[in-house]
Structures are given as structure tokens and as C-alpha cells.
Amino acid sequence: FLDQAGVDVSDMVPEQILLMWVNYHLRKAGSKRVVRNFSSDIKDSEAYLLLLHQLKRDVFNLGAIAEPDLTTRAELMLKEAHKERLDKFINAQDVVDGNARLNFAFVANLFQHFQNEEIDEDEEEEEDESSDPELGAWKEDLADLAMELQRKDEEARAAEEKLMKLKEERERLRRQHEDEVARLKEELEALALDEPDTADTLDLLEELEEAEREKVEVAAKSTALMRRVADLSEKIDDAQDAGENAERRKREAEEQIRTTAREHRIRMRSMAQKLEESKREERILEAELSMQEEELRRTKEEKDAAAKTYKQLSVQLEVTTIERIQTQAAKDKLEKQLFQAKRYLAEAKTDKKAKEKRKKELTTKIRKTKAELDDLGALKKTILAEKRQLDNKKKELEVAIEDEHKGVLKARGRRMELEAEVSELREQLAEDEEFYSKAQKEVAEKQEKQARDQALLAARDLARKRIVVEDRLREVDEATTEAEAAKREAKKAAVVVEKIGSEVKEVSKKEQKAEEERAEVDRKRRKLEKELRKAKRLISEKAKEYSNAELARRGEEKRQAMLAARLAEEQRETERALLEQQMVATEVEEAEERVFTAEIAREEAEMIKEELEMEADSLLDEKYKLEAEKRAVLERTEEEFRQERARIEAELTKEVRAIEAAKNRALAQVAEAEAQAEEERGKRARLALTTEAAETAAREAGR
Numbered sequence: 013f014l015d016q017a018g019v020d021v022s023d024m025v026p027e028q029i030l031l032m033w034v035n036y037h038l039r040k041a042g043s044k045r046v047v048r049n050f051s052s053d054i055k056d057s058e059a060y061l062l063l064l065h066q067l068k069r070d071v072f073n074l075g076a077i078a079e080p081d082l083t084t085r086a087e088l089m090l091k092e093a094h095k096e097r098l099d100k101f102i103n104a105q106d107v108v109d110g111n112a113r114l115n116f117a118f119v120a121n122l123f124q125h126f127q128n129e130e131i132d133e134d135e136e137e138e139e140d141e142s143s144d145p146e147l148g149a150w151k152e153d154l155a156d157l158a159m160e161l162q163r164k165d166e167e168a169r170a171a172e173e174k175l176m177k178l179k180e181e182r183e184r185l186r187r188q189h190e191d192e193v194a195r196l197k198e199e200l201e202a203l204a205l206d207e208p209d210t211a212d213t214l215d216l217l218e219e220l221e222e223a224e225r226e227k228v229e230v231a232a233k234s235t236a237l238m239r240r241v242a243d244l245s246e247k248i249d250d251a252q253d254a255g256e257n258a259e260r261r262k263r264e265a266e267e268q269i270r271t272t273a274r275e276h277r278i279r280m281r282s283m284a285q286k287l288e289e290s291k292r293e294e295r296i297l298e299a300e301l302s303m304q305e306e307e308l309r310r311t312k313e314e315k316d317a318a319a320k321t322y323k324q325l326s327v328q329l330e331v332t333t334i335e336r337i338q339t340q341a342a343k344d345k346l347e348k349q350l351f352q353a354k355r356y357l358a359e360a361k362t363d364k365k366a367k368e369k370r371k372k373e374l375t376t377k378i379r380k381t382k383a384e385l386d387d388l389g390a391l392k393k394t395i396l397a398e399k400r401q402l403d404n405k406k407k408e409l410e411v412a413i414e415d416e417h418k419g420v421l422k423a424r425g426r427r428m429e430l431e432a433e434v435s436e437l438r439e440q441l442a443e444d445e446e447f448y449s450k451a452q453k454e455v456a457e458k459q460e461k462q463a464r465d466q467a468l469l470a471a472r473d474l475a476r477k478r479i480v481v482e483d484r485l486r487e488v489d490e491a492t493t494e495a496e497a498a499k500r501e502a503k504k505a506a507v508v509v510e511k512i513g514s515e516v517k518e519v520s521k522k523e524q525k526a527e528e529e530r531a532e533v534d535r536k537r538r539k540l541e542k543e544l545r546k547a548k549r550l551i552s553e554k555a556k557e558y559s560n561a562e563l564a565r566r567g568e569e570k571r572q573a574m575l576a577a578r579l580a581e582e583q584r585e586t587e588r589a590l591l592e593q594q595m596v597a598t599e600v601e602e603a604e605e606r607v608f609t610a611e612i613a614r615e616e617a618e619m620i621k622e623e624l625e626m627e628a629d630s631l632l633d634e635k636y637k638l639e640a641e642k643r644a645v646l647e648r649t650e651e652e653f654r655q656e657r658a659r660i661e662a663e664l665t666k667e668v669r670a671i672e673a674a675k676n677r678a679l680a681q682v683a684e685a686e687a688q689a690e691e692e693r694g695k696r697a698r699l700a701l702t703t704e705a706a707e708t709a710a711r712e713a714g715r
Contacts, residue, residue, distance in 0.1 A: 027116060030119045034047050034059065035047055038063065041066040050110075051115070057076070057085045058085075061085075064093060068096070071096065075088075076089055086107040086108055093122075096125070098121060100117075101117035185301050185305070189304060192312075196311065196315055199315070369638055374530055376646060380649045383653065468704070490682050493682055500674065
């Protein structure tokens with residue numbers, strides 16, 4: 013691309029060459045974008061995507077340009093580069109942050125990769141063109157140039173091998189340095205766990221961080237050295253490209269050879285200079301490595317000195333800590349007493365709040381229990397009324413059963429009478445038959461007909477009487493069944509009444525227990541109020557005692573000062589004026605002290621006032637919370653009452669349904685008994701008819 017651009021790169025730095033290469037391919041891709049640096053101009057990854065697509069359209073695509081998020085776009089770009097294993101030296105965050113060094117390394121890797129591919133393609137074209145006999149003459153002139161390029165290439169490889177050895181040595185020293193720094197850090201962290209950091213240890217840590225920064229700078233210089241070696245390789249490749257371009261130009265072969273030789277000499281001088289610079293940088297790197305070793309040794313010595321200083325400072329810190337603890341002990345004692353008094357007051361207030369809350373809960377529970385008791389009383393009255401109705405019904409059923417029993421007895425007597433009548437009729441029938449057998453033949457048919465008619469009438473009367481008796485028996489059975497069902501219902505009602513009675517007793521017990529709990533709460537509340545008054549009195553006594561002791565101490569100090577002043581006046585008359593000034597100064601100090609004391613007292617009063625206001629606010633908050641809890645408890649109580657009421661109604665409905673089901677079953681049994689009785693009556697009627705037919709047939713057969 014340099015030949016096509018028509019520029020001289022002998023005086024250009026590698027970064028300019030790479031920027032020119034990137035912009036050249038961006039123009040070929042039809043983009044108006046210009047990249048001027050490897051930091052801000054490259055952050056959005058768009059230039060990278062266009063460059064990769066232009067270099068290999070069949071491999072890299074431009075789909076990631078539509079991604080709005082820069083980090084995601086950079087990740088997609090690196091995925092595209094990974095198709096040719098070109099995602100080296102950099103990650104997505106480095107692209108977005110605009111890391112110039114790492115972006116430079118990434119572009120240099122792209123340049124080297126694709127320039128090598130172009131060289132391979134050019135070599136294939138040269139092999140195709142070498143088959144032309146017209147090119148044989150001027151290719152011989154290029155042999156010397158190729159040998160010179162090969163020699164320079166061998167020198168470059170030797171320089172690269174030496175550089176690799178220096179890199180390995182540098183890597184070894186870097187690892188050794190990192191291990192030593194890590195060990196020092198671990199020792200310092202172990203020391204820091206025992207005692208807090210001192211100024212010397214912090215300085216030592218800063219020096220270690222400075223060493224880390226210097227190590228990073230050395231690594232950066234090594235990276236720059238690698239870039240320069242890459243530049244040497246690229247310039248060698250450029251020289252080969254120039255020779256290949258000269259071979260492709262058939263018409264101007266000699267001019268191209270001279271131009272190539274001239275450019276080659278210029279580039280050889282440039283490469284020699286750069287090789288010399290590379291050697292100088294290698295010497296500088298070796299010097300820096302030796303300096304790092306010296307710094308590492310000096311760091312060890314400073315670490316040992318820091319450890320000694322750390323021990324001395326630890327001893328001084330322990331002495332200072334003991335003195336501070338002794339000084340703080342007296343102050344903490346009074347603060348502890350005041351804190352205990354405040355805590356006692358706070359606990360008393362908290363206990364009072366809890367008692368009040370418990371009292372409210374018990375009051376709510378008592379009201380709820382009373383409401384439930386009223387509901388249960390009403391329910392009890394309803395059930396008692398139902399019980400009385402059932403008792404009345406039971407008595408009516410018993411009376412009906414007795415009446416039916418009497419009817420059954422009467423029916424049995426009537427049945428016996430009918431059976432006697434039937435016996436008499438049978439006897440009369442036998443007599444009539446005997447009479448008929450003795451009658452004359454002339455009136456036999458008439459007498460027989462009359463006797464048959466009388467027998468039929470008698471049999472019909474007997475069948476009707478039997479049906480009447482069976483109906484009465486069926487009615488008696490039905491009455492008995494109904495009586496038994498009524499007894500079962502009465503037993504169930506008695507069980508329900510007994511259950512309700514037990515529930516009423518349990519509610520009475522709960523009410524009594526609630527009354528006891530209420531009395532206990534009142535007693536505890538009175539006790540708590542008494543303890544609260546006692547705590548307030550104790551706090552006021554402590555405050556007065558503290559104030560009196562402070563005033564007595566200050567009065568004693570004032571008396572001692574005045575006494576000293578009077579003694580000095582008696583002893584030194586000549587210094588009266590000075591003593592008066594001292595007394596005035598003492599009085600001023602005392603006045604200032606009184607003012608200071610009053611100010612402290614005012615501040616303490618304001619603090620106490622603020623604390624009381626805070627406590628009042630907290631009490632209001634607690635009040636609001638308790639009201640909210642009260643509402644929640646009432647709602648929960650109402651919900652439980654509704655649920656209990658629904659449960660009781662469901663149980664009563666279930667029992668009523670059970671009674672109705674039993675009644676229906678009894679009615680079904682009665683209907684079944686009636687059907688069976690009807691069937692039995694049919695059988696008996698058929699039997700009577702069969703008997704009558706048999707008797708008739710027997711009489712006819714007898715005749």
C-alpha cells in the first residue's frame with residue numbers, strides 16, 4: 013500500500029504508518045471516516061469493523077455496526093477478529109476506554125498478519141511471471157538485492173532471538189520481583205493484622221506501589237521494543253514488496269531496479285539506524301533490570317528497617333493506649349451511670365408501653381368475648397325454644413302412639429270377633445251343606461244358589477274385615493316408626509343442647525380469665541407508674557447531687573484563691589497592686605468559668621429537651637403504630653368472629669340437614685312398608701279368592 017500511496021516512510025514513526033494503513037483501507041471501503049489516533053477515534057469499534065471487512069470481505073461482516081451499545085459492539089468486533097485468531101492484546105473494555113497502547117498493538121498485529129498474506133500472494137504471482145523468458149535478464153540483477161535482503165533478514169532474526177532471550181530474562185526477573193513484592197505484602201498484611209498501620213508502614217506500602225508502577229512502565233517499554241522489532245520486520249517486508257513490484261513492471265525493469273536499489277539503500281540505512289536504536293534500547297532495558305534488582309534489594313533493607321520501626325512504634329502505641337485508657341476511665345464512669353439511668357427510664361417507658369398495649373389487647377379480647385357470649389346466649393335461647401318444640405312434638409307423638417296402641421288392641425279384639433264369626437259362618441256353612449244334601453232334588457239348585465250367594469257374601473265380608481285389620485296394623489307400624497324417629501331427634505337435640513351448655517361454660521370461664529388478666533394488667537400498670545415516679549425522682553436527685561458537688565468544688569477553689577490572696581497581702585505589702593491585679597484576673601476567670609458552666613448547663617438542657625422531643629416523637633410513632641395494630645387486631649377479631657359464626661351456622665345447618673335426611677329416610681321406609689303391606693294384601697286377597705274357588709270346586713265335587 014505504501015507504493016500505491018507514493019510516500020516515503022523512512023522518517024515516519026510506526027504509529028503514523030499504521031494510521032496511514034488504516035485510513036488507506038477505510039478509503040478503499042468507501043468510508044469518509046479518518047482515524048487520527050488510537051484512543052478517542054477508535055472507541056466506537058466502527059473503524060475496526062470496516063477495516064476487517066475491507067481486508068477480508070468473505071470472512072468478516074458488518075452486522076455489529078447496528079449494535080447501539082459500545083461495549084457489546086466491541087465484543088462482537090472481537091468475535092469477528094477471532095475467526096482469524098486476531099483478537100490479541102486487547103479486550104472490549106480496552107476498546108471502549110480508548111487504551112492507546114493496546115489498540116496500537118492490536119492494529120500492529122492486523123498489519124503484520126495481512127501484510128504477510130499479501131507477500132505470499134505476490135510471491136505466487138512472481139512464480140507465474142517467472143515462466144516468461146523475457147523476465148530472465150532483469151531478475152538476475154535482483155539476485156544481489158535478494159541476498160542483501162536475506163542477510164538483513166538473518167540479522168533481524170538474530171536480533172529477534174536476542175530480544176526473546178532478553179524478554180525471557182525480563183519475564184523471569186518480573187516474576188521474581190512480583191513474588192518478592194507479594195511476599196513483602198503478605199508480611200506487611202500479617203503485621204497489619206496484629207497492630208494498626210503506622211506512618212512508616214504506610215510509606216513502605218507507597219514505595220511498594222511505586223515499585224509496581226515502575227514495573228508496569230518497564231513492561232510498557234518492553235512492549236514498545238516489541239513494536240519496534242515488528243516495525244523492522246514490516247520494513248523488511250516493504251523492501252521485499254518493492255523488489256516484487258520491480259519484477260512485475262516489465263517495460264521499466266531497469267528503472268525499477270535502480271529505484272528499488274536506491275530505496276533499498278535508504279531503507280537499509282534506516283533499518284541499520286533502527287537496529288542500532290533497538291540495541292541501545294536493549295542496553296537500556298538491561299540497565300533498568302539491574303536497577304530493579306538494586307531497588308528490590310533496597311526494598312528488602314527498607315522492609316527490615318520498617319519492621320524494626322514498627323516494633324518501636326507498637327511499644328509506644330501500647331504505652332499511649334494505656335495512658336489514654338486510664339484517662340478515659342473516670343469520664344466513662346459518670347457517663348455509664350447517666351447512661352444506666354437513661355436506659356432504666358427507657359426500659360420503664362418501654363415496659364409501660366408494652367403493658368398498655370397488652371391492656372388494649374385484653375380489652376379488645378374481652379369485648380370480643382362478650383359479643384361472642386351474647387351471640388351464644390341468643391343461639392342458646394333459639395336452641396332451647398327448638399328443644400321445647402321438640403318436647404311438645406315428642407309428647408304429641410307419645411299420645412298418638414298410645415292412641416294407636418289402643419286402636420291396635422281394639423283391632424285385635426275385633427279381629428278375634430271376626431274370626432269367631434268366620435268360624436260360626438263356617439259351621440253354619442257346614443250345616444247348610446248338610447241341609448242341602450238332605451233337600452229335595454227339585455229345590456236343590458235354588459237352595460244351592462242361595463247358599464253360594466250367602467257364602468260369597470260371608471267371604472267378602474271376611475276379606476273386607478281382614479283389609480281393615482291390616483290397615484290398622486300398618487298405621488300402628490307407621491306410628492311406631494315415627495315415634496322412634498322422634499326419639500332419635502330428641503336425643504340429637506339433647507346432645508346439641510349439652511354441647512351448647514359446655515360452650516357457654518367455656519365462654520364463662522374465658523370471661524372470668526379475662527377479668528383476672530385485666531386486674532393483673534391494672535396492678536402491673538400501677539406498679540410501673542410507681543417505678544417510673546421513683547426513677548424520675550432518682551434522676552432528679554442525681555442531677556442535683558452532681559450540680560451541688562460541682563458548685564461546692566468551685567466554691568472551694570474560689571475560697572482557696574481568696575485565702576492565698578489574703579496571705580500574700582499580709583506577707584508582701586509591696587506587691588499589693590500586683591496581687592490585686594491577680595485577684596481581679598482570678599475573679600474574671602471565675603466569672604468566665606461560671607459563664608462557661610452556665611453555657612454547658614444550657615447546652616445540656618437543650619440536649620435533654622431535644623432528647624425529650626425525640627422521645628415524644630417516638631411515643632407518637634408508637635401511638636400511631638399501636639393504633640394501627642389495634643385496628644388490625646379488631647379486623648382480625650371480626651374476621652375470626654365471622655368465621656366462627658359461619659362455622660356454627662354450618663354445623664347447625666349440617667345437623668338440620670341430617671335430621672331432614674333421617675326424616676326422609678323414615679318416610680321412605682314408611683312408603684316401602686306401605687308397598688309391602690299393599691303387596692301382602694294383594695297376596696292375601698288372591699289367597700282368599702283361591703281358597704274360595706277351591707271351596708266352591710270342593711262343594712261342586714261333593715255334589
